[in-house]
Amino acid sequence: MKQIIIIGGGAAGFFCASNLDETQYKITILEQNSDVLQKVKVSGGGRCNITHACFDPRELIQFYPRGNKELLSVFTKFQPGDTMDWFDQRKVSLKIEDDNRIFPESNSSQTIINTFLNEIQQKHIEVKTKCSVKEIEKSGEKYGVRTSLGDFEADFVIYTTGSSPKSLKIIENLGHTIVDLVPSLFTFNIKDELLKDLAGTSFENAEISIPSLKTEESGPLLITHWGLSGPAVLKISAWEAISLAKLKYNVEIEVNFISKAIQDAEESFQNFKLTNPKKTIGQSKIFDITNRFWQKILEVSKVDLNKQMANISGKEMQNILENLCKKKLRVNGKSTFKDEFVTAGGVDLKEINFKNMSSKILPNFYVAGEVLNIDAVTGGFNFQACWSEAWLIAQDLNNL
Known part of the structure; x- marks a missing residue:
């Protein structure tokens, strides 16, 4: 035999x-x-x-x-x-x-x-x-x-x-x-004020791009103790495994946490502002994100949580939307699940x-x-x- x-x-x-x-x-x-x-x-x-x-x-x-x-x-x-x-x-x-x-x-x-x-x-x-x-x-x-x-x-x-x-x-x-x-299939190590103390916060559908590699992916996203994970990150890490290794895992990414074009997000914001002028921005539920994350967005955008919607300036709105839809983050290393x-x-x-x-x-x-x-x-x-x-x-x- x-x-x-x-x-x-x-x-x-x-x-x-x-x-x-x-x-x-x-x-x-x-x-x-x-x-x-x-x-x-x-x-x-x-x-x-x-x-x-x-x-x-x-x-x-x-x-x-x-x-x-x-x-x-x-x-x-x-x-x-x-x-x-x-x-x-x-x-x-x-x-x-x-x-x-x-x-x-x-x-x-x-x-x-x-x-x-x-x-x-x-x-x-x-x-x-x-x-x-x-x-x-x-x-x-x-x-x-x-x-x-x-x-x-x-x-x-x-x-x-x-x-x-x-x-x-x-x-x-x-x-x-x-x-x-x-x-291949690794998570991104990122130190950024926006992600600090938010481990466990997830987004049902986010978009991630690496402008220098002309590549983007979308899908669920998760904030971890060391940075960002979830299917959106794992997909982009797989497709760009070789390029990212050459860059020694040091690269700038852009994240759209709500998967909305900035113009559409602005429209939602303006509509909410018109219909809820007296509401404080800290308590306003404009986008489908957790309250903790929204308050962190306002904090890094330097917007007072107690400010009424009617008093939010055009510049403040732009800062909020940039951080939500076009947030640039520096990746510095990777973590793999052993x-x-x-x-x-x-x-x-x-x-x-x-x-x-x-x-x-x-x-x-x-x-x-x-x-x-x-x-x-x-x-x-x-x-x-x-x-x-x-x-x-x-x-x-x-x-x-």
């Missing part, structure tokens, strides 16, 4: 193993940590955002800053609808939330982990944890895998290690080209055959998951790439 060694017990490795024909192969998963599926466990705040309700491959690839062209053919063979179907067949109920993210009904990533562990157990696939791969050597038709738990021999290697520098070095030593790693860390960079995509995720350089060697130079914005897309790539590998090997 031919031996398959899967290196990396994460999303791609386990999904691939779950779809392999165990009557055809002896399959072993090697995982360097003491626990498997660690990213699955912490994803979506522990609820596991397994995929996204986007069922047209052409639309789906728009969420991938790197790898979009290559993934088109992959998603035509296995896309989020297929992922839902796969879990449905294993009696896992899923739900689509309002923002189209898909979670298990149980709201627990453990449901997904248990599904995988169950599949692996039924197929009698061996999982070796605390097994750190030191080197892979090609010897004749086979691969020798040297690990902290001894040596393994493989007819086929499936490389799904994630993007640790050590695992990239191993595959580079085998002849693959590595595109330098830079963080557990949900995503990187741009990895194995060069030109060296992979996307029909079956096999290496063009190494025979009987497959690569999937975050070890590739593929990454997506937040929302279940990174996992979907893992499921789809892993499924292709399993189909290819099952049909040999």
